[in-house]
Amino acid sequence: MMQQPGRLIGLGVGPGDPELITVKALRLLRESPVVAYFVAKGKKGNAFGIIEAHLQDAQTLLPLVYPVTTEALPAPLSYEQVISDFYDAAGEELAAHLDAGRDVAVICEGDPFFYGSYMYLHDRLAERYEAEVVPGVCSMLGGASVLGAPLVYRNQSLSVLSGVLPHEDLKRRLADADAAVIMKLGRNFPKVRQVLEELGLAERALYVERATMANQKIVPLDQVEPMSSPYFSLIIVPGERWQG
Numbered sequence: 001m002m003q004q005p006g007r008l009i010g011l012g013v014g015p016g017d018p019e020l021i022t023v024k025a026l027r028l029l030r031e032s033p034v035v036a037y038f039v040a041k042g043k044k045g046n047a048f049g050i051i052e053a054h055l056q057d058a059q060t061l062l063p064l065v066y067p068v069t070t071e072a073l074p075a076p077l078s079y080e081q082v083i084s085d086f087y088d089a090a091g092e093e094l095a096a097h098l099d100a101g102r103d104v105a106v107i108c109e110g111d112p113f114f115y116g117s118y119m120y121l122h123d124r125l126a127e128r129y130e131a132e133v134v135p136g137v138c139s140m141l142g143g144a145s146v147l148g149a150p151l152v153y154r155n156q157s158l159s160v161l162s163g164v165l166p167h168e169d170l171k172r173r174l175a176d177a178d179a180a181v182i183m184k185l186g187r188n189f190p191k192v193r194q195v196l197e198e199l200g201l202a203e204r205a206l207y208v209e210r211a212t213m214a215n216q217k218i219v220p221l222d223q224v225e226p227m228s229s230p231y232f233s234l235i236i237v238p239g240e241r242w243q244g
C-alpha cells in the first residue's frame, strides 16, 4: 500500500515573547514528529528559542542552517545561487520526511508569510504535499505594542519597507508614506537613519531591537550606535495622531 504523505506545516510562533504563540500553533507543534527551523550559522535560532520549552524527546529536530547571511562570497559564487541551492536542498530534506508519512512543522519567528524563509519551502513543496500555514503575530505588530505606538488612524495607509533598499528608493517611498515600518536594519541602520533625518522624520521615528524578546531594547533613534543595530530590529514611523 502507498504510504500517505505527511503534511507540511508553516507555523508562526510570534515575535519573541513565548506567550505570543497561538493556541493552534502550540497544538500543531506538539503533534508534529519533525520540527524544522531556519537558523544563522553559530546561532541558536530566534524561532527555536521561542518554542524549545515545548519540545519532547521523541520529536526529530531539523535545523536548516543558512550557508550565508552577511559574509562576502568568493567569486564565482553569488548570494542568490548559494541561497537558492540551499532552499532546494532544504526542500528535499523535508520531502524525505513527508514521503515517509511524517508531518513536518517549520517554525517561523513572527508570521511565516511575512518575509519568512518558510515561503521559499512553501513555493517548492506546497504543490506536491498538503500544506497548512498558521499565522503568527508579526514583528511590526509586536514592535508597535512594546513601543506604545498606534500605527495608522482613520484612512491613513501603512508602508512596510525593507532597509535593504537603496538610499534614494527608501527616501522616495518614505516621503510618500502616511506611516511606515522599516524592517531589516542591521548593517542598513546608518543609511535608514540618514534618510529619516533628510526627510525630517527622525523625531517621529521609534526604534526597537528584538521586540518582545527577553533581551528587547528600546533606544531613542539618535542614540543608537550606528554599527551596533542587530538584524532583528525595526523602526516605526507612526501615523500622525488623529484628534478624534
Ligand SMILES: C[C@@]1(CC(=O)O)C2=NC(=C\c3[nH]c(c(CCC(=O)O)c3CC(=O)O)Cc3[nH]c(c(CC(=O)O)c3CCC(=O)O)/C=C3\N/C(=C\2)[C@@H](CCC(=O)O)[C@]3(C)CC(=O)O)/[C@H]1CCC(=O)O
Binding pocket: 038, 039, 040, 043, 044, 045, 046, 047, 048, 069, 070, 083, 108, 109, 115, 116, 117, 118, 164, 184, 185, 186, 187, 188, 230, 231, 232
Ligand atoms: C542577506 C539578508 C538581506 C535581507 O534581509 O534581505 C538576509 N538575512 C540577512 C541577515 C541575517 N539573517 C539572519 C541573521 C542572524 C540573526 C540572529 O540570529 O541574530 C542575520 C544577521 C547576521 O548574520 O549578522 C537570520 C535569519 N534570516 C532569516 C531567518 C528566517 C526567518 O525569519 O524566517 C533567520 C533566522 C531566524 C531565526 O533565528 O529564527 C530570513 C531571511 N533572511 C534573508 C536575507 C532572506 C533569506 C535569504 C534570501 O532568500 O535572500 C530571508 C528569508 C528574508 C526575506 O527573504 O525577506 C541579511 C543581510 C542584511 C545586511 O546586509 O546586513
Ligand SMILES: C[S@@+](CC[C@H](N)C(=O)[O-])C[C@H]1O[C@@H](n2cnc3c(N)ncnc32)[C@H](O)[C@@H]1O
Binding pocket: 015, 016, 108, 109, 110, 111, 112, 113, 114, 115, 116, 117, 137, 138, 139, 140, 142, 143, 182, 183, 184, 185, 208, 209, 210, 211, 212, 213, 231, 232, 233, 234
Ligand atoms: C526575515 S524577516 C522575518 C520577519 C518575521 N517573519 C515577522 O513576521 O516579523 C526579519 C526582519 O524582521 C524584523 N524582526 C523580526 N523579529 C523582530 C523582533 N522581535 N523585533 C524587531 N524586529 C524584528 C527585523 O526587521 C528583521 O530584520
